[in-house]
Amino acid sequence: MLVVNSIERGIVIDHITAGVGAKILSYLNIDTSNHTVAFLMNAESTLLGRKDVIKIKDVLDLDLSELGLLDPNATVNIIENHKVVRKIKLAIPEKVVDIIHCKNPRCVTSIEPNAPHIFHLVDSDRRVYRCEYCDDMVSMEKDGLNELIHKKHQPSK
Amino acid sequence: MLKGSDLLEPMDFSVEEMGEIFDLAAKIIANPRKYAHALDGRLLATLFYEPSTRTRFSFEAAMLRLGGQVIGFSEANSSSAAKGESISDTLRTVACYADVAVMRHPKEGAPRIGAIAADIPVINAGDGGHHHPTQTLTDLLTILEEKGSLENLTVGICGDLKFGRTVHSLIKALSRYGGVKFVLISPEELVVPDYVRDGILIKNRIPFEEVRKLTPVLPQLDILYMTRVQKERFFNEEDYVRLKDRYILDAAKMKHAKPDMIVMHPLPRVNEISVDVDSDPRAAYFRQAKYGMYARMALLMKILGAEE
Numbered sequence: 531m532l533v534v535n536s537i538e539r540g541i542v543i544d545h546i547t548a549g550v551g552a553k554i555l556s557y558l559n560i561d562t563s564n565h566t567v568a569f570l571m572n573a574e575s576t577l578l579g580r581k582d583v584i585k586i587k588d589v590l591d592l593d594l595s596e597l598g599l600l601d602p603n604a605t606v607n608i609i610e611n612h613k614v615v616r617k618i619k620l621a622i623p624e625k626v627v628d629i630i631h632c633k634n635p636r637c638v639t640s641i642e643p644n645a646p647h648i649f650h651l652v653d654s655d656r657r658v659y660r661c662e663y664c665d666d667m668v669s670m671e672k673d674g675l676n677e678l679i680h681k682k683h684q685p686s687k
Numbered sequence: 688m689l690k691g692s693d694l695l696e697p698m699d700f701s702v703e704e705m706g707e708i709f710d711l712a713a714k715i716i717a718n719p720r721k722y723a724h725a726l727d728g729r730l731l732a733t734l735f736y737e738p739s740t741r742t743r744f745s746f747e748a749a750m751l752r753l754g755g756q757v758i759g760f761s762e763a764n765s766s767s768a769a770k771g772e773s774i775s776d777t778l779r780t781v782a783c784y785a786d787v788a789v790m791r792h793p794k795e796g797a798p799r800i801g802a803i804a805a806d807i808p809v810i811n812a813g814d815g816g817h818h819h820p821t822q823t824l825t826d827l828l829t830i831l832e833e834k835g836s837l838e839n840l841t842v843g844i845c846g847d848l849k850f851g852r853t854v855h856s857l858i859k860a861l862s863r864y865g866g867v868k869f870v871l872i873s874p875e876e877l878v879v880p881d882y883v884r885d886g887i888l889i890k891n892r893i894p895f896e897e898v899r900k901l902t903p904v905l906p907q908l909d910i911l912y913m914t915r916v917q918k919e920r921f922f923n924e925e926d927y928v929r930l931k932d933r934y935i936l937d938a939a940k941m942k943h944a945k946p947d948m949i950v951m952h953p954l955p956r957v958n959e960i961s962v963d964v965d966s967d968p969r970a971a972y973f974r975q976a977k978y979g980m981y982a983r984m985a986l987l988m989k990i991l992g993a994e995e
Contacts, residue, residue: 636815638794642774645800663796664817 534568534585541592542607542614543584548572550601551582557600558592565589578603595623599630599670602657624651630659630668637664690992693802695811697823697856702863705827711995712828712978712985719752722984725993726755732785733759734777734801735812736768736792741954741976742812742821746789749983753993758785775804782807787991790814808990816852816920822953823856824986825979830861830910832978833949833971839866841907845934846914846959849877853953854914858883862893869895870904874933876926877916901934905943911936913952913959913972937961941969951975 546554551571555561566587575581590608597604598620608616630649632639639645639661648662657670689704700708715722731750735743738761747757760766767777774797781788782805789810790798795817802809813819831837842861848854848871858879861867869888871879878884878897888895898904905911913936921927936950941964952960952972964970988995 634795636793636795636817638774638792638797638800638814641794642797642800644773644775661796663799665795 532570532573534570534583536612537568537585537587537609538612539590540585540587540609541589542609543586543592543597544581544605544607545575545578546582546584546604547601548578548580548582550604551584554582554584554597554600554604558596560584560586594618594620595626596629598623599626599657622651622654622657625649626659632661632664632666633668634661634664634666637661637666639663689989691808692990693798693809693811694820694986694990695798695802695809696818697820697860699820705824705860708824708982708985708989709828709831711988712981713832714995715984716832716981722753722988724754725988725995726750726753726991729753729755729787729991729993730785731755731757731759731987732781732788733757733761733812734766734781734788734790734792735759735761736763736766736790736797738762739791739813742791742819743789745976745980746810746812746821746983749980749987752980753984753987755987759789774800777801778805778809781805787987810986810990816850818856819852820856821979821983821986822853823860824982825975826853826857826912826951826953827860828982829951829971829975829978830949833974834909837861837864837867840909841868841870843870843872843901843904843908843911844914845872845901845911845936847877847916847920847930848873848879848883848914850917850920851914854912855879855883857912859887862887862891867893869893870908871895871897872899872901872904872934873897874899874930876930901936902940902943905940905948906945908944908948911944911948911950913950913956915952915955915957915959932958935959935961936964938963938967941967944969 551569560567568585570583572580573583602620602622604620606618607614626649628647631647639647649659652658652660659668733743733746743761750757763769778801787808788805789812790801791812793815795815797814798809798811811818811820844854916931918927935958949969949971954972954976
């Protein structure tokens with residue numbers, strides 16, 4: 531049994547679908563940040579069988595809509611003084627802005643540089659989203675995350 | 688209340704709002720001179736990023752016949768887009784000059800970008816293979832004027848049902864009226880996409896049948912909507928050549944049709960309707976072009992809040 535100490539203050543993203551944790555680290559730029567991070571892959575879970583867990587020290591704010599899009603089954607625990615002070619169950623967001631990028635080459639977003647990429651949820655079971663402009667549908671389950679999700683620019687150091 | 692509204696998609700307006708436009712169009716058809724100054728002093732901007740003689744002329748004729756005036760460009764090369772200006776900036780600028788903008792663009796969703804940027808109403812005059820809402824308005828007005836109702840009709844749609852956006856919009860729009868039945872005539876390769884068959888027809892329990900041959904179903908139709916197989920939709924020239932002449936409506940076939948059936952076509956036609964049908968009073972496709980102008984006149988008056 532692998533033991534990871536609790537954190538005094540920060541965020542624990544728990545119940546991440548096994549295999550998705552690395553994507554979350556990457557898309558939220560946690561992997562390249564200066565924060566102290568513990569990342570557990572394929573941890574035992576009574577609920578899921580296997581799960582990933584991310585612990586980030588001294589960070590209390592996170593884009594929950596982005597996280598909900600990546601893995602709506604994950605839970606977020608806010609930790610203060612080694613205790614969970616708030617437990618957030620993620621939900622799949624109804625509308626996402628500038629996270630998914632439209633891959634339809636005929637979509638106006640392919641030529642209009644400053645247009646926000648807006649997607650609306652049309653099927654929460656299959657996690658299907660529709661582009662605001664061209665109505666192209668993307669499934670977060672079927673279509674590759676790598677193609678769809680636009681990784682945020684890292685703030686300059 | 689249609690004043691100030693954009694028209695970006697065929698279903699942006701409710702059945703009641705569509706009804707308002709059709710009522711006004713009927714009044715204009717009955718007495719066009721009465722409306723010759725309805726939009727005096729108003730300015731329409733026609734922003735055509737790709738050529739479309741028919742739609743542009745129709746809008747310009749509509750505005751001019753209402754006493755308004757028109758500015759615009761008819762291809763992207765003659766606009767600031769050639770210098771690299773964004774759609775947002777162009778529309779924001781045009782909104783400083785004009786009262787309403789009509790926009791055609793090869794990219795899907797471009798008019799929505801324009802509508803967000805401009806504080807004047809924006810009308811989509813075709814965005815790639817996506818939407819062409821004033822064609823739907825035209826089609827519905829034609830049916831209403833020619834058949835007297837949008838209900839209890841058997842509508843045959845023939846040709847390219849896969850790529851033809853006007854067909855998808857027409858099915859969606861007519862599905863909002865009662866007692867409409869569709870007969871979908873196409874080759875196997877060009878049947879309606881799933882989002883139309885499952886998402887509109889089956890979902891709303893609209894009766895329809897899909898057939899491969901035109902002549903056997905002609906006697907049951909109240910309306911026959913012919914479409915062109917568009918070369919630009921095919922990656923493979925062979926497929927286009929094989930499918931383009933599958934359905935040709937001619938005078939001989941018209942003998943099987945009801946005496947009051949009407950033939951519609953969004954135009955331009957290639958050879959899917961033989962010219963020997965043109966003299967048949969049931970050929971409504973050129974009248975349809977005229978209804979298109981009246982529909983656009985009524986639309987412009989409504990969204991500009993002109994007095995009737």
